[in-house]
Structures are given as structure tokens and as C-alpha cells.
Amino acid sequence: MGCQRLTIGTFGEIGYLRTAGGRSVARARYRDWDGKTRLVQAIAKTRKAAERALKAKLADRSLFQPSSSGLTPDSRFPDLVAYWLDDLDLEGRLSTRTRQLYERNMQTLVLPVFENLTLREIGVARCDHFLKQLAKQSYSRAKQARVVLRLALGLAVRHEVLPRNPMDHVSRLRRPASTPNELTPAEVNAIRAAITYWEAGSSPSGPRPDGQLGAIIEVMLGTSARIGEVLAIRSRDIDVTSATPSIRITGTIVSHRGEPTTRQDHPKTARSRRTVAIPSFTAEAVRRRLTRLENSSLDALLFCSREGTPLTTNNVRRQLRHVLDLAGITGITPHMFRRTVATAINEQGGVELAAELLGHTDPKITIQHYIRRSEMVNPATAEMLDRVFAEDE
Structure with a gap:
């Protein structure tokens, strides 16, 4: 066999022997991934078969082996x-x-x-x-x-x-074409009316309303915040006494399996931590809610259970679905309010402002997932074409 220098994962020249029973033995020196050179051999009826068996063994050894996991390529x-x-x-x-x-x-x-x-x-x-x-x-x-x-x-x-x-x-996954589904102003008002009717106690179904659901919707509409972020708003995050009322989004509600629901001291992303000037309808809903809070602490949650503990996002979703079902309104989720706000701000102030309000680092996310594209091209194009191509009198 040759004496050439072996690098890790390589083998030297193949040598052949014959056993007493007439079978062929193929063998070679192989430098394993631990740096040690070992003699590897295979036995078969013929020289060619022994060589093939040896190369198969060496190919198996050429796969990397971990030092501590106990896993091998043959592990399940x-x-x-x-x-x-x-x-x-x-x-x-x-x-x-x-x-x-x-x-x-x-x-x-x-x-x-x-x-x-x-x-x-x-x-x-x-x-x-x-x-x-x-x-x-x-x-x-x-x-x-x-x-x-x-x-x-x-x-x-x-x-x-x-x-x-x-x-x-693997091939790239192709996202199916879809259009973000936002609510129209008429649909928003229909939802408001359904919640108001339910909170007034006019509906005989379900537990007694505590007046929070309507305010939660108004805060989502006025801030574009995610449902978890809205439920994490504390008294210290609210300013409704300044000339420009605002809410600071600083956390979110998390519910881990087997653990109590808690307030997480940061929202989904770093950009999601933001201060949002709120419209008058949101400011009014927040003022009404503040007057009903029994806990005067700055860390008291704006929306909470009767014991002062955080509400779960699933319970709010379930309650919203129940109330709207009673009114014959289906297919509404809390995230649709976020898309609705994004579309409205995009139409009024452009995508950059919409992305800033939503707390997105990249406006492409806002465009792809939150804004319904208007099919109406700016009518200014008609005036421009008239100026260029109008027929001479």
C-alpha cells in the first residue's frame, strides 16, 4: 500500500489479499474525522466485489460525524x-x-x-x-x-x-395572489352599532357586558395597534390631557401554554415601540374607560379582567365574534382593523406614513400585507394627455 500523506476524509491505495477460503479482501488506510488513520477492509467473493464493498464503507465514513450528539446519518x-x-x-x-x-x-x-x-x-x-x-x-x-x-x-x-x-x-414557495381585506366606513359603523347594542344590555345572550369591547375597537381604529398591543396599554402610556392626545405602544400580551397570561414589556419588533397621536373618537373612548378603572396605579392596564389581570387575545377575539354573530356580521377579525387603518392612511397620506403608523421597518410589508391597491388611476393623467394630444381646432 502507498505511503502518501492522507488528509481527513481520504484513503490510501487499495490493497488486496485472499483468505484461506478463497475470498478476496480489499483494504485501505483511511484518515477519520478524529484525525486518526485506521485500516478499513471488506471481504467478498471476487476482487471487484470486495473493492466495491470497501468503497461503500469508505463513502459512509466520509459523512461528517458529530463529537457529542450521538447522531449519525443513519439516525431516525x-x-x-x-x-x-x-x-x-x-x-x-x-x-x-x-x-x-x-x-x-x-x-x-x-x-x-x-x-x-x-x-x-x-x-x-x-x-x-x-x-x-x-x-x-x-x-x-x-x-x-x-x-x-x-x-x-x-x-x-x-x-x-x-x-x-x-x-x-428546494424550489421557492410561491405565495398565492391575494388582496388585503379591509373594512369600509359603513362596515366599521355597522360593527360599532352591533357592539353598542350588545353593551347596552339589549341582547339577551351571553355574559353581562363590561363595556370594554367597544373601547378596544376604537383604540385599534385610532392607533393601528395589534390586539395584543392594545390589551397591553397601561395608564402611564396614555396622554389624553394634551392638545394632541396620544398613546404609547410599549408592550404586548402573551399567553404561553401552561402559564398565566402576562404583559410583555416590548411589542413585536423594536420599530413597533412608538407613540401614536390618536383621533378624537379614540381619545373619548379612552377617557370613558379611564373613569371606570378601579386601580389608580400608573401600571394599571387600560383593559383588564375584574381582578385587574390581563385579558387574553383569544377571549377578546371570541367575544367579538360572538357579538357580531348576533348581529349577522361574520368574517371579522381584530387584525382587519389594522389593515383598514393602513389602507385609509395610505389613501390619505401615502404608504410611508402608513408604514410608520403600523410600526413597520419596511414599507414593502405594509404594501404586501395591509393595503388594498386602488384600481382607480389618478385622474390627473387625463388632463396631462389632453395637454399633449388634444386635437388642433
């Missing part, structure tokens, strides 16, 4: 998932809500398809086919599955279990 995918979730906890970078979301998406979207596969069996073609099939059902689910599958397989690459991430080469 659920073993990688468990290792990945432990690694997320070790990093501690994610919020509890995001960590739970990742685990849920992995368990419900990805594992049912990949749970019986080994890591070496998960290639580009399999991942690409999986995402395309899922995208036929739901673009959103396919997008969520892509995120967690990429992260888990990326960890396998970083920890030297796999040589590459097959998710790096």
Missing part, C-alpha cells in the same frame, strides 16, 4: 428533532411563544411525513416534493414547515452529522 429523523429542540432550549434565544410554535409545527406538519426516515434518506427531492404537496393545501403551512425543517437539518450540518442541508436547494 425524530432523534434529530429531539436534539434540535434541546439545542433551541440551550441557546435560549427564542421567546417561549416562538419555541412552542416551532415545536407545534414540527410535530403536526413535518414529523408525520418524515418520522420513519433516517437522516441520510432525506434529500432535496424528498423535501421539495413534501413542500409542494403541502403548499397545495396551504401556503402558510408549507412556509411554516419549511422554516422548522430547514432549522433542524441546518443543525445536523453544523454539528457535522450531514454534509449539506437539502433545504438549501
Whole structure:
């Protein structure tokens, strides 16, 4: 056998022997990923068969091996998932809500398809086919599955279990064309009327109203804030005595599985922390709500339970749906008020102002997800064309 210098992952010349029983032995020196050179051999009936068996062994060894995970390319995918979730906890970078979301998406979207596969069996073609099939059902689910599958397989690459991430080469997911659905002023007033009727006690159905739902809607309409951000507003965040009343958005409400609902001391993004001048209808709703607060502390929540604890976003959504169902109004979600505000401000003041109000760092997000494009081209074009192409008298 040759004596050439071996680098990690390479093997020397193949040598051949014959056993007493007439079988062929192919062997070579191989430098493993721990830096040690070992003799690897394979036995078969013929020299060619022994050589093929040896090369197959060496190809298996050429895959990266981790030093501490215990995972190999032959490990089952659920073993990688468990290792990945432990690694997320070790990093501690994610919020509890995001960590739970990742685990849920992995368990419900990805594992049912990949749970019986080994890591070496998960290639580009399999991942690409999986995402395309899922995208036929739901673009959103396919997008969520892509995120967690990429992260888990990326960890396998970083920890030297796999040589590459097959998710790096799958086809790009194509978002279906959609138009943001905002409410018209008439629809907003119909919603207001339905809530007013219910809060007046005129409806015999459901628990006794506490007067908060209408004010919550007015604050969403006057600030463009997310429902969680509205429920996190404290007395110290409100200024309704200045010439320009305002509300400062500084936090959000979070509900983690198995834990009580709490106020998080920062909103969704850094740009989401902002002070918003509020219109008169919002200022009036806030003043009325402040007079009903029993807790005079600056940290008291503007909207809260009778015990002063935070309201959950799910309960507010459920209550809004119940009230509007009684009025025969369906398909309304709290986020639609945010889109409605974005569209109105875009029409009155432009997309840059709409993005600033919504707390977006990039106006492209505002355009793509929040603003309904007007099909009416600016009528000024007609005047311009008249000036250029009008017939001579």
C-alpha cells in the first residue's frame, strides 16, 4: 500500500489479499474525522466485489460525524428533532411563544411525513416534493414547515452529522395572489352599532357586558395597534390631557401554554415601540374607560379582567365574534382593523406614513400585507394627455 500523506476524509491505495477460503479482501488506510488513520477492509467473493464493498464503507465514513450528539446519518429523523429542540432550549434565544410554535409545527406538519426516515434518506427531492404537496393545501403551512425543517437539518450540518442541508436547494414557495381585506366606513359603523347594542344590555345572550369591547375597537381604529398591543396599554402610556392626545405602544400580551397570561414589556419588533397621536373618537373612548378603572396605579392596564389581570387575545377575539354573530356580521377579525387603518392612511397620506403608523421597518410589508391597491388611476393623467394630444381646432 502507498505511503502518501492522507488528509481527513481520504484513503490510501487499495490493497488486496485472499483468505484461506478463497475470498478476496480489499483494504485501505483511511484518515477519520478524529484525525486518526485506521485500516478499513471488506471481504467478498471476487476482487471487484470486495473493492466495491470497501468503497461503500469508505463513502459512509466520509459523512461528517458529530463529537457529542450521538447522531449519525443513519439516525431516525425524530432523534434529530429531539436534539434540535434541546439545542433551541440551550441557546435560549427564542421567546417561549416562538419555541412552542416551532415545536407545534414540527410535530403536526413535518414529523408525520418524515418520522420513519433516517437522516441520510432525506434529500432535496424528498423535501421539495413534501413542500409542494403541502403548499397545495396551504401556503402558510408549507412556509411554516419549511422554516422548522430547514432549522433542524441546518443543525445536523453544523454539528457535522450531514454534509449539506437539502433545504438549501428546494424550489421557492410561491405565495398565492391575494388582496388585503379591509373594512369600509359603513362596515366599521355597522360593527360599532352591533357592539353598542350588545353593551347596552339589549341582547339577551351571553355574559353581562363590561363595556370594554367597544373601547378596544376604537383604540385599534385610532392607533393601528395589534390586539395584543392594545390589551397591553397601561395608564402611564396614555396622554389624553394634551392638545394632541396620544398613546404609547410599549408592550404586548402573551399567553404561553401552561402559564398565566402576562404583559410583555416590548411589542413585536423594536420599530413597533412608538407613540401614536390618536383621533378624537379614540381619545373619548379612552377617557370613558379611564373613569371606570378601579386601580389608580400608573401600571394599571387600560383593559383588564375584574381582578385587574390581563385579558387574553383569544377571549377578546371570541367575544367579538360572538357579538357580531348576533348581529349577522361574520368574517371579522381584530387584525382587519389594522389593515383598514393602513389602507385609509395610505389613501390619505401615502404608504410611508402608513408604514410608520403600523410600526413597520419596511414599507414593502405594509404594501404586501395591509393595503388594498386602488384600481382607480389618478385622474390627473387625463388632463396631462389632453395637454399633449388634444386635437388642433
